Amino acid sequence: MRYRLRRPFRLRSWKGLPHVVLDVDRLRAIPVSEAEFACLELCDGSVDFDLPAVGADLRQAAADLMRRGLIEACEPGEGLAPEQALRRYPNRYVRQLHWSVTNRCNYRCRHCLMSADATGSEPSLEDVAAIADQIFACGIPAVALTGGEPLVRRDFPAILELLSRRGILISTISTNGSLVTEGLLDALEELGQRPDFVVSFDGVGHHDWLRGVPGAEAAAERAIRLLAGRDLRVTATMTLHAGNADAVVETALALASWGARELDVSDMCDEGRWLDGEDGSTERTASAGRTLSISELAEALIAAIPAYFEAGIAAGGLPLERLRLGPLLIARASRPEALIIPAERSGSEPDRFPLMRRERLEPYLSADGRLMPSMVLAGTEFAKGLRNLPYPSIWETPLQECLTDSPFLRSVGVTAEDYLRANPACAACPHVRRCLGGSRVNAILVDPAHPLAPDPIVCELFREGWIDRARAAATAAARLMEETA
Numbered sequence: 465m466r467y468r469l470r471r472p473f474r475l476r477s478w479k480g481l482p483h484v485v486l487d488v489d490r491l492r493a494i495p496v497s498e499a500e501f502a503c504l505e506l507c508d509g510s511v512d513f514d515l516p517a518v519g520a521d522l523r524q525a526a527a528d529l530m531r532r533g534l535i536e537a538c539e540p541g542e543g544l545a546p547e548q549a550l551r552r553y554p555n556r557y558v559r560q561l562h563w564s565v566t567n568r569c570n571y572r573c574r575h576c577l578m579s580a581d582a583t584g585s586e587p588s589l590e591d592v593a594a595i596a597d598q599i600f601a602c603g604i605p606a607v608a609l610t611g612g613e614p615l616v617r618r619d620f621p622a623i624l625e626l627l628s629r630r631g632i633l634i635s636t637i638s639t640n641g642s643l644v645t646e647g648l649l650d651a652l653e654e655l656g657q658r659p660d661f662v663v664s665f666d667g668v669g670h671h672d673w674l675r676g677v678p679g680a681e682a683a684a685e686r687a688i689r690l691l692a693g694r695d696l697r698v699t700a701t702m703t704l705h706a707g708n709a710d711a712v713v714e715t716a717l718a719l720a721s722w723g724a725r726e727l728d729v730s731d732m733c734d735e736g737r738w739l740d741g742e743d744g745s746t747e748r749t750a751s752a753g754r755t756l757s758i759s760e761l762a763e764a765l766i767a768a769i770p771a772y773f774e775a776g777i778a779a780g781g782l783p784l785e786r787l788r789l790g791p792l793l794i795a796r797a798s799r800p801e802a803l804i805i806p807a808e809r810s811g812s813e814p815d816r817f818p819l820m821r822r823e824r825l826e827p828y829l830s831a832d833g834r835l836m837p838s839m840v841l842a843g844t845e846f847a848k849g850l851r852n853l854p855y856p857s858i859w860e861t862p863l864q865e866c867l868t869d870s871p872f873l874r875s876v877g878v879t880a881e882d883y884l885r886a887n888p889a890c891a892a893c894p895h896v897r898r899c900l901g902g903s904r905v906n907a908i909l910v911d912p913a914h915p916l917a918p919d920p921i922v923c924e925l926f927r928e929g930w931i932d933r934a935r936a937a938a939t940a941a942a943r944l945m946e947e948t949a
């Protein structure tokens with residue numbers, strides 16, 4: 465009997481994660497035992513496991529791997545695709561890299577973190593290829609492309625091609641939608657890429673104002689319908705401010721009718737152009753464009769919960785596959801009763817739990833080649849204090865070095881234990897196990913000099929009872945939905 469690793473699995477070994485089967489389609493690293501890994505090295509179709517030289521332990525490991533669906537029987541000569549074969553990397557594993565391939569944009573959104581416009585900088589195609597080589601050398605399986613607006617690059621199809629040629633999955637393209645065309649989607653299909661699309665959409669009747677472009681709302685709708693028509697997954701993102709805070713449910717319903725699968729609502733970040741005083745500073749002092757206070761944000765999000773579930777009751781199911789209401793709630797159509805509070809930790813996490821696990825697994829690379837925990841930290845205001853932070857340029861410190869043993873890696877490796885040691889007041893707080901200091905990225909954004917400070921947003925949400933109120937509203941709404949089903 466011969467075996468081979470099933471497609472799309474790849475056999476991989478990284479520092480700290482030495483025995484892994486990588487499921488490229490789901491971006492999942494499946495850990496296997498050392499014995500299973502040794503067996504998998506023989507599962508390339510070349511070894512007959514019935515030969516007496518193959519020990520009972522290897523046969524047992526093969527049986528276990530068959531049961532787990534990781535390998536399949538094959539005939540002589542039916543080997544692996546080249547990318548499936550074992551590769552070892554000296555660096556830590558990164559699941560996907562969020563990458564700004566440009567700082568340019570065809571819009572002038574009032575809240576753009578990077579104050580992007582038509583004149584922003586971007587790496588040349590040659591530099592893009594060099595970065596793609598670095599990504600490949602680290603075994604990073606996927607990139608999520610963003611900007612600026614990535615589609616303003618005339619050579620965007622060439623970027624797609626050079627990534628695909630290196631076997632790098634394009635997991636997501638973030639866009640304002642205005643430049644999404646059938647031609648782009650054809651090009652992706654030809655390359656065998658089916659990325660998810662993240663389309664910014666800041667509310668029915670509100671989008672044009674925030675985006676600074678008449679017709680932006682119609683363009684986003686057109687793009688979402690086009691993408692959904694090609695069965696590509698669309699997540700819309702909505703940034704909440706005083707002017708659109710009551711439009712969440714109406715927007716969710718409109719997006720669902722256009723074919724979007726998810727809506728991710730987040731609060732306004734006081735960064736970039738929102739603070740620069742360009743385009744609308746006078747309006748920002750009025751109610752229409754003001755940043756919401758934390759209590760206003762919580763009130764607006766909690767008010768949306770019953771209305772959204774009532775729409776679900778009327779329609780026989782929640783309108784979107786997934787609705788995220790900032791830090792307060794994730795509601796899923798597949799399991800409306802299984803509510804998730806994003807700001808809340810499980811409460812059972814050990815003290816060694818890495819607080820920036822997601823940021824370590826999915827860091828962000830800016831257009832000028834700086835490796836950072838999150839795109840939120842790429843704001844123009846924040847960048848002024850950047851030189852004191854361990855966010856290296858990969859043109860000076862190669863990506864592999866950044867991901868092997870570096871100040872960057874240590875900065876995203878902070879644990880709950882580190883946090884509690886630095887914050888004795890939090891250690892004594894009744895919410896500490898559920899909160900663990902909130903988001904490290906929020907805290908860094910507020911005060912780059914104190915990356916271990918409490919996150920003021922999540923702190924207030926816990927201490928003022930907003931988290932519990934969100935849970936109560938969602939539980940009641942989900943129960944009503946269940947009862948009327």
Ligand code: SF4
Nearest residue numbers: 890893896899918923
């Ligand atoms: S709620 Fe505030 S004080 Fe309590 S653990 Fe969280 S950050 Fe610390």
